[in-house]
Amino acid sequence: MTVVAPIPVDCTMCAARSNGLCKELTDCELAKVRQARSGDRLVPAGSDVFAPGSHCHTIYNLVDGWAFRYSILEDGQRQILDFVLPGAVLGFCSANGSGSTYGVQALTNVTLCAIPKEHFLSLLRDVPEMGIRLTWLIARDRNLAYDRLSSIGKLSAREQVAHLILELFIRCHAQWPNHAINEMYLPLTQEHVGDAVGLTSVHVNRVLRELREEGILEFHYRHLRVLNVDRLVDVAKIDPQLAVQWSSKLHEPSTLIYLDPAARDMAL
Amino acid sequence: MTVVAPIPVDCTMCAARSNGLCKELTDCELAKVRQARSGDRLVPAGSDVFAPGSHCHTIYNLVDGWAFRYSILEDGQRQILDFVLPGAVLGFCSANGSGSTYGVQALTNVTLCAIPKEHFLSLLRDVPEMGIRLTWLIARDRNLAYDRLSSIGKLSAREQVAHLILELFIRCHAQWPNHAINEMYLPLTQEHVGDAVGLTSVHVNRVLRELREEGILEFHYRHLRVLNVDRLVDVAKIDPQLAVQWSSKLHEPSTLIYLDPAARDMAL
């Protein structure tokens, strides 16, 4: 379940280095990070990195794989708060008394770089650039949450599903720019989609059929194929002012695509 | 509209000092903050502190009054993202190119302490404690957004309205512990409530009538009276594990009350 592994990756070629907390650290600063690491973990798909309500004494850098934050309501319903990709920082939650209000679960097998909290705090003081970077990453999460809040609050089921898929589509491309353009592995079930946007999986299914019949996208068994990006952007009700040229990565050179705040930050 | 005031408050007795960014700074550090301030503002109720899409070159500390963050969808609908109280930091948004995705509007007349962004960044490097504090404040916003996401995604209208009102009730008490217990001034219209939880104001009205008829609360013309805290906690579907003794501040010494992550942090 919770495998404590030998150091799974070298700091110098880690996703957190290009994307995450350690971005643009000097070799000297990186050495301090390496020293603070201990208890790195491999978590298999479907298991919790940490459970809701648990006391998390460790900060994790997600090095490889997909995961999601979620909370459980009184009646057992699950709300997915956001999906996280390599470079994300997990476990920085209000650390007083009552444990984290949310949990994190692995969607695929996941590799984590672990830094015990007490080391982490002194690291923050020691390497101020890392503190500023952390603030940025958390502000990005906040923006993503705000974005989803607008989506859940005001959009129809159809628009919401399109919005979520487009968000993930764009974030993937920003993260792995060399992958295939219109097809991708998206390790979610329709139930995950529903739990993220506040719909039942049954209704998500109906919406996906609609979008498939309209030739906009196909999403079967974790395989996503986007057939018409422009119409997807349109259905997702993305603010056109936020649409950004992405011609370099798409077949159609004139295609405009939305780059949400998160993706934009990642792209930088 | 946008009044540039003489320094509206002295740093030593400012809300940000007890609550916000400047909490627990030494006098020496505070002097640096004072030096960085310029262009403090008074914004009247109903006006924007900054508009969605605008480029915000200033960090604001909310010193006095209520405000809310919001975003506007393509079709003009407004989603309220959260409500902010004195001590909040406004304007720290992804600063690259395309401006803030959300705006901030004053609910009451509002006093703001302003720090130009370039001063702010060097201040962060100069006073690392402030950076850590900033990270905390943003993480708190994120938690609040996660909390609302769960609410909007999974709760019924009735539960959501109760949840929001309870959240504000608790945050107010944490912020102004000496105020009256069961009655408070809550500067929102039913439309604000609706825009925050994703309901129409018409339906919010129906829900409030229900809660009034059941003797749980009364909310008329910005005046909130909570008649039965326990039942409100119950309707709001708050995780009982997060309920915390609050007897010192309530008439009924045995009353349990939820203290959400935000309130808890403020209380510290």
Added chain:
DNA sequence: CGTTCGCTTGAGAGAGGTCAAGTTTAGTGG
């Protein structure tokens, strides 16, 4: 004393939920 903003209430419609029964896919063991 009138105007405006916010609150209130009703009737009808529609989006999405619930329940229940299949079908497809991927994974497992023989």
Added chain:
DNA sequence: CCACTAAACTTGACCTCTCTCAAGCGAACG
């Protein structure tokens, strides 16, 4: 390589919660 199983997806019928539209009322402010 094939049979079997569990998880995920699919579809239909019905029902309910919330929205929409519309009209009226009350309070606050000039």
